[in-house]
Amino acid sequence: TQLLEQSPQFLSIQEGENLTVYCNSSSVFSSLQWYRQEPGEGPVLLVTVVTGGEVKKLKRLTFQFGDARKDSSLHITAAQPGDTGLYLCAANKLSFGAGTTVTVRA
Amino acid sequence: DTGVSQNPRHKITKRGQNVTFRCDPISEHNRLYWYRQTLGQGPEFLTYFQNEAQLEKSRLLSDRFSAERPKGSFSTLEIQRTEQGDSAMYLCASSEGTALRGYTFGSGTRLTVV
Numbered sequence: 263t264q265l266l267e268q269s270p271q272f273l274s275i276q277e278g279e280n281l282t283v284y285c286n287s288s289s290v291f292s293s294l295q296w297y298r299q300e301p302g303e304g305p306v307l308l309v310t311v312v313t314g315g316e317v318k319k320l321k322r323l324t325f326q327f328g329d330a331r332k333d334s335s336l337h338i339t340a341a342q343p344g345d346t347g348l349y350l351c352a353a354n355k356l357s358f359g360a361g362t363t364v365t366v367r368a
Numbered sequence: 369d370t371g372v373s374q375n376p377r378h379k380i381t382k383r384g385q386n387v388t389f390r391c392d393p394i395s396e397h398n399r400l401y402w403y404r405q406t407l408g409q410g411p412e413f414l415t416y417f418q419n420e421a422q423l424e425k426s427r428l429l430s431d432r433f434s435a436e437r438p439k440g441s442f443s444t445l446e447i448q449r450t451e452q453g454d455s456a457m458y459l460c461a462s463s464e465g466t467a468l469r470g471y472t473f474g475s476g477t478r479l480t481v482v
Contacts, residue, residue: 268410295471304372304459304473305411350410358403358410 265289266351266359274365278340283362285351286333292354294334296325299348299361308336341366372474374460380480381450388446389477393462400443401471402435403459404428411459417443450481 267286275281285294293312297305309318311327311334318325322345324337338345341364348361373392381387393400399418403411414433415425419440429435432450437443447454457476 266410297473302478303475304461306473307470310470352410357413360408360410 265357266353268349268351268359268362270362271360272363272365274367275341277342277366277368280337280339281341281364282335282337283349283364284333284335285359287353288332289354290331292331294327294331294351294353296334296336297350297352299350300346305348305350305352338364343368372460372462372472374458374474374477376477377475378478378480380482383452383481384449386446386448387450387479388444389458389460389479390442390444391460391462391474392442393460394464394472395441397462397464397472398440399463399465400437401461401463402443402445403461405457405459405476406455414445447479450479452481455479455481 265287269284273281293310295310296308298308299305309320309325311325314329314331316327322339326335343366346366348363350358350361352358375390379387401416402414404414405411412428413426414429415435417437420437432448435445457478459473459476461471461473463471
């Protein structure tokens with residue numbers, strides 16, 4: 263059973279479009295992390311969010327931690343083919359969600 | 369430092385055979401984690417070490433699985449009497465401390481049991 267629920271499971275968009283993926287739970291977390299994973303490789307840490315309501319930006323990626331620290335979102339502006347990958351959220355000694363597979367078409 | 373290294377990258381074995389994977393973490397990282405990932409799923413926690421001590425094991429880690437980190441540096445994960453259901457990517461990660469400092473993953477070992 264996944265402690266973290268991610269949605270949508272799959273997302274396919276055209277280059278230049280925006281996208282948002284979500285990570286939800288009924289539990290409160292002291293911190294939450296987002297990773298991106300490419301096929302055949304391990305996940306790569308993108309960001310850690312700690313404070314409820316926190317917003318962090320990493321170039322075209324914006325991460326938000328919910329006020330109650332139970333949910334988070336990742337927004338990508340003007341997506342590029344290089345953003346293609348499996349986006350995973352994780353918390354509590356790395357309990358992972360099932361991930362959102364993002365495909366950005368050129 | 370070249371990051372977290374895992375060997376082998378791929379392993380094909382016959383059902384019933386034993387396999388052993390190795391993980392070399394980042395040298396200054398005192399925590400080391402093992403995960404299993406199947407297609408379409410996120411990684412599932414198996415076990416973790418702080419230095420040489422194995423502090424937590426998941427219920428997924430049946431008695432056929434054993435992990436060691438004898439000198440607090442590299443770690444091995446052994447699976448005895450492999451089953452087809454063991455086919456998965458086995459990932460290792462290391463960290464210098466808590467989640468706030470970030471986790472670094474290796475590229476994984478892909479196990480196929482035939």
